[in-house]
Amino acid sequence: MSKITSILLPLIGLAAVLIAILAYILSSYDNQDYKRLLIKAVDNFSTYKLDINGKFELQPSLIPILSASAIKLQSKVDASYIHIDNFRIQLTLAALLDNTLLINDLQVENLRAVI
Numbered sequence: 761m762s763k764i765t766s767i768l769l770p771l772i773g774l775a776a777v778l779i780a781i782l783a784y785i786l787s788s789y790d791n792q793d794y795k796r797l798l799i800k801a802v803d804n805f806s807t808y809k810l811d812i813n814g815k816f817e818l819q820p821s822l823i824p825i826l827s828a829s830a831i832k833l834q835s836k837v838d839a840s841y842i843h844i845d846n847f848r849i850q851l852t853l854a855a856l857l858d859n860t861l862l863i864n865d866l867q868v869e870n871l872r873a874v875i
Contacts (some may be wrong), residue, residue, distance in 0.1 A: 794818045795828075802833075809834045823864060825850045845870035 795816040802810040814829030827848040834841040846869040855862035 791817050795850055807836050808875055809816050809836055826851060840875045841873070843870075843872045 780787065795812055799810045800806055811832045811834070812828050812830065813832070816828045817826070819825040825848065827846075829846045831844040831847055832841060833843075846863070846867070848867040849863060850865040852862040852864060
């Protein structure tokens, strides 16, 4: 075997193992895990508190769809809030990997805001 082959084969094997581990981790998450992750992220990285009391579903694919119902986004510093009965967003995954948010479809039903 040449030196290049002896270097490439272990690297390809390592990449395959890492991809398998990542796929297992992502497939082991269920919708409730993603819901808790989103609520915690909003709570930790903003001045808002997010409550999702209804259905929460993330359909993983190349064009993922996130849908949720009975959403309340409450400010931590005053009495303002936003309540949404139903929310659905469809994104382009390839754009997310490039740190770009590209929204294919956005649906918001019964939005109420107290500011």
